[in-house]
Amino acid sequence: MKRKKIRKIFFYIGVIVVLVYFLFPFYWAVVSSLRIPSELFSSHQSLFPLKIQFKSYVQVFTERPFARNILNSTIVAGAATLLCLAIGSLTGYAIARLKFAGKVVVMLFILSVSMFPQVSILGALFQILRSAKLINTYPGLIIPYIALTIPLTVWTLQNFFREMPKELEEAAYIDGSGKFSTFWRIVLPLSAPGLVATGLLTFIFSWNEFLFALTFEQLPQMYTVPVAIAMFTGYYIVPWGQIMAASVIVTVPLVVLVLVFQNKIISGMTAGSVKG
Amino acid sequence: MFSRKDPLHRSDPIYAAAFIIPTLAVIAFIAFWPLGQTLYNSFFRFALMYPQSKVFVGVSNYGKLFHDPRFLNDLWNTIRFTIWSVGIETILGILIALMLNKEFKLRGFVRAAVLIPWAIPTVVSSQMWRWMYNDNYGIVNTLLMEFHIVKNPIVWLGFPSTSMPAIISVDVWKTTPFMILLILAGLQMIPKELYEAARIDGANAWQRFWSVTFPIIRPTLGIALIFRTLDAMRVFDIVYVMTKGAANTETISVYNQWVLFTKGFIAPYFGYGSAISVTIFLIISAFAFLYVKMMKIKLD
Numbered sequence: 218m219k220r221k222k223i224r225k226i227f228f229y230i231g232v233i234v235v236l237v238y239f240l241f242p243f244y245w246a247v248v249s250s251l252r253i254p255s256e257l258f259s260s261h262q263s264l265f266p267l268k269i270q271f272k273s274y275v276q277v278f279t280e281r282p283f284a285r286n287i288l289n290s291t292i293v294a295g296a297a298t299l300l301c302l303a304i305g306s307l308t309g310y311a312i313a314r315l316k317f318a319g320k321v322v323v324m325l326f327i328l329s330v331s332m333f334p335q336v337s338i339l340g341a342l343f344q345i346l347r348s349a350k351l352i353n354t355y356p357g358l359i360i361p362y363i364a365l366t367i368p369l370t371v372w373t374l375q376n377f378f379r380e381m382p383k384e385l386e387e388a389a390y391i392d393g394s395g396k397f398s399t400f401w402r403i404v405l406p407l408s409a410p411g412l413v414a415t416g417l418l419t420f421i422f423s424w425n426e427f428l429f430a431l432t433f434e435q436l437p438q439m440y441t442v443p444v445a446i447a448m449f450t451g452y453y454i455v456p457w458g459q460i461m462a463a464s465v466i467v468t469v470p471l472v473v474l475v476l477v478f479q480n481k482i483i484s485g486m487t488a489g490s491v492k493g
Numbered sequence: 494m495f496s497r498k499d500p501l502h503r504s505d506p507i508y509a510a511a512f513i514i515p516t517l518a519v520i521a522f523i524a525f526w527p528l529g530q531t532l533y534n535s536f537f538r539f540a541l542m543y544p545q546s547k548v549f550v551g552v553s554n555y556g557k558l559f560h561d562p563r564f565l566n567d568l569w570n571t572i573r574f575t576i577w578s579v580g581i582e583t584i585l586g587i588l589i590a591l592m593l594n595k596e597f598k599l600r601g602f603v604r605a606a607v608l609i610p611w612a613i614p615t616v617v618s619s620q621m622w623r624w625m626y627n628d629n630y631g632i633v634n635t636l637l638m639e640f641h642i643v644k645n646p647i648v649w650l651g652f653p654s655t656s657m658p659a660i661i662s663v664d665v666w667k668t669t670p671f672m673i674l675l676i677l678a679g680l681q682m683i684p685k686e687l688y689e690a691a692r693i694d695g696a697n698a699w700q701r702f703w704s705v706t707f708p709i710i711r712p713t714l715g716i717a718l719i720f721r722t723l724d725a726m727r728v729f730d731i732v733y734v735m736t737k738g739a740a741n742t743e744t745i746s747v748y749n750q751w752v753l754f755t756k757g758f759i760a761p762y763f764g765y766g767s768a769i770s771v772t773i774f775l776i777i778s779a780f781a782f783l784y785v786k787m788m789k790i791k792l793d
Contacts, residue, residue, distance in 0.1 A: 228592070232599060235589055239606050242621045242666065243613070245632060249624060258630055260646070261639075304515040311512035315505050323513060330524045332781045334727045336746040337774035340753040340767055341530035342523065344544070364523030367516055396508040425614035427730045428746075432754060443616035447734050457624055464617045471612045479605050482612075486671070487678040 243468065250274065250461035257458055273458035274466070282438050283463060286445040289434075290467075292355055293441060294423035297362035301370050301419050302412055304363070309374030310400055314386070324371075331368035335428050343432055357433050358441070362426065366419045373418075373485060377411035378404065414485035417478055421471065442467050528774070534767035541754070541763045548761075554768035563748060564769065568776075571744040573657065575725040578664040582721060583714070585665065586672025591706075593673065594680045604677075611670040619734035622663045626650055626735075653741035660742055663731050668724070672717055679713030680706065719784045726777055745773055 249257060251269045256262065277283045311317070312324055342361065343352070351357035385407070389399045405412075430441040440448065446467070449460045475482060535554055539547040558564055593604055610618060625632050626649040634646040649659045683706065691701045729746040732738060738747045749769045757763035 228595070228597070231592060232597065232603060235592065236599075236603060236606055239610055239666070239670070242618065242625060243609060245625060246621045260629055261635055262630065262632065304519065307512040308516040311509045315509045315512065317506050317509035323517070327516060327520060330520050332723060332777065333524055333528070334746070334773050334777045336727065336729065336749045337531060337770040337777075338524060338527035339750065340541070340757075340763060340770060341527035341534060343754075344530065344541075345527060360519065361523050364519045367519060371516060396505065397511075421612055425616075427614070427616050427733075428750070431733075432750070443614045443730075446614075446620060447616045449620075457627075457630070460620050461624065464620055468613050468617060471614075472609055475608045475612045476605050479608055482608065483604075483674055483678070487675055 243472075246461045246464050246468070250458060250465050252458065254458065258454075273456075273462035276456075277459050277463050277466065280459075281445070281449075282440075283445060283466075285438050286440050286442050287467070289355070289439060290424055290442040293358045293362065293430075294420050296355070296359045297366065297423045298416050298420045300359065301363045301366050302416050305367050305370035305415070306374050306405065306408070306412065307400070308367075309371045310378050310404060312371065313375040313378035315396070324375075327368050327371055329368075330364065335365070339428065339432055342429075346433060352433055353436050353439050358430060361429050361433070362423045365426070365429075366422055370415050370419060373415050374408070374411060377408055377415075381407060410481065413478070414481040417474065417482055418485045421474075424471070531767045531770050531774075534764050535771050537764040538761050539764055540761045541758050543759075543761075546761075547764075550764070554765045555772070557765060558768055558772060563743075564745070566741070567743045567745050567748045570657070570742065571726060571728070571746075574661060574664070574728060574744060575722060577658075578661045578668070579718065579721050579725055581661070581665050582669045582672050583718065585669045586676050586717070587710075587714075589669070589673045590676035590680055591702075593677055607670045607673055609670075610667050611674075613667075615667060615730040616734055618667050619663055619731045622659070622666070623650070623735050626659050650736050651740055656736055656740035656742045660731055660735055663735065664725065664728065667731075668721060672721065675713055675717040676710055679710040683709050715784075715787075719781070722784070723777060723781060726780065727773075745769070745776075749773060 248264075248266050250273050251271070252262075252266050253268050253270050253272075256267060308327070312320060346352050346357045346361075351360075381404070385403050386399055389403050394402070425443060426441075427443045427447065430444045431447070434440055434444065437445075437448075442463075446460065446463050449456060449463065536549060536551060537547045538550045538554075589607070593600060593607075613621075624630075628634060628646050628648040628651070631649070633649065634643075637643045638646065647655060649655045687705050688701060691705050696704065727746055728744050729750065732742055732744050732747050733750075736742045738744075738751070749766060752762055752769060753766035757766045
């Protein structure tokens with residue numbers, strides 16, 4: 218019995234170590250964002266802030282176009298997610314349910330894109346977007362994000378559609394409903410959970426993407442959040458208080474999203490990989 | 494039974510085409526066209542800003558690549574980075590997944606906490622860690638000095654011996670959650686009876702892991718390894734934010750982006766940058782192909 222107790226204690230120590238490891242950097246960002254400068258720039262910082270101030274949070278919005286950056290990211294990630302779901306669900310449904318020649322080739326063609334290293338299309342894509350006058354615009358980022366996220370979207374949604382019972386669709390066809398209206402009226406409403414799971418992954422990907430955003434949006438007022446945070450500089454010193462405040466601002470919504478939808482996100486992440 | 498002519502079992506190429514063409518169009522326009530264009534660019538010598546003064550140079554850009562010490566060095570950095578971070582992530586991922594597979598009080602909370610590093614933008618996590626590794630004010634140095642492990646603060650991101658490990662540690666923190674959750678999903682497919690049986694047979698924990706757990710999670714582990722290796726080979730964000738490639742941490746993606754948009758902006762190196770892009774594409778494809786081949790053999 219005693220040995221069992223000792224093992225339990227060790228187990229819980231392990232759990233605490235894991236928790237501290239994953240959460241401490243985030244805690245430290247919160248603490249640093251609230252510190253007064255004399256505490257922030259000292260070589261022996263306390264684990265808890267002695268004095269708290271919100272000045273860094275105010276400065277992020279008054280000294281920089283950070284509100285605009287958040288708006289940019291919201292528009293780009295939101296539009297990319299909705300459009301990706303719209304066209305991805307159609308394709309996913311066709312692959313799961315419709316009969317046509319060359320289905321495997323189409324799926325391989327789509328999936329091959331997920332292996333593309335982003336940097337190897339960076340230069341040419343810049344030229345193409347520039348000649349289409351899409352550099353420094355929202356569509357100039359939205360369209361590439363759709364292409365980057367569509368392989369995963371089609372893949373997870375077709376898995377989802379495959380597992381839905383066929384009977385409802387069959388009944389609709391017998392009632393004389395067409396392919397599109399069956400899809401629109403019967404299949405889509407039923408697949409809301411799958412759409413939410415996939416949409417969350419697409420949104421998080423687009424919200425976090427850096428390389429394309431850095432290259433295709435070159436005006437500070439068009440920067441998305443990751444680019445803005447990477448570019449934070451000051452005249453004399455690195456404004457660490459502001460960098461941490463901005464980091465906390467964009468992380469909190471993601472943390473909330475993750476906590477609320479954790480089961481959906483995990484099911485989306487692991488879809489297709491477990492069945493082997 | 495339905496007849497062959499009923500709407501459910503009829504081939505419908507027109508609907509299928511209408512449902513599929515938007516996706517194919519986006520992919521063709523954003524992925525395959527630029528890829529072809531990159532290949533075309535790689536045979537020329539020109540600057541991004543002066544495309545009209547293109548000079549055809551054949552495959553000489555590729556020849557130059559093999560004598561570019563910076564490229565070869567960065568390729569080695571990328572491989573080092575990949576091996577270390579994927580290796581550590583896999584071991585940590587298995588250990589923590591095994592822990593989370595047990596029933597205990599805080600389990601749901603720990604599982605949610607694990608997701609947080611994964612959801613935070615890489616740029617943000619890189620900035621958080623860059624601050625913690627700061628030589629003057631960083632918590633890492635403070636703790637090490639507090640516990641008298643080191644006497645003087647370490648300039649973590651200033652020297653090759655410490656900067657690459659620092660960057661790897663950020664990638665490990667950020668992507669171990671992905672490993673954990675995939676492996677955990679695999680673990681949960683193992684029926685409890687198997688463990689009971691192994692225990693009755695007198696197998697110890699180590700034997701139970703190798704003979705029961707590992708064979709079942711192997712396919713999942715394989716897929717997680719593919720995803721992570723291909724991702725690590727493409728690493729850009731962490732290096733760009735933490736060091737911009739200084740202190741011998743530059744990877745092929747960082748170098749490629751620099752050649753294309755800094756060096757090749759006005760000077761005639763855009764074609765050379767495109768040759769690097771094509772080479773990176775070929776390297777990643779070779780890895781992807783190899784992996785898919787290996788997995789197939791194992792899965793059968």
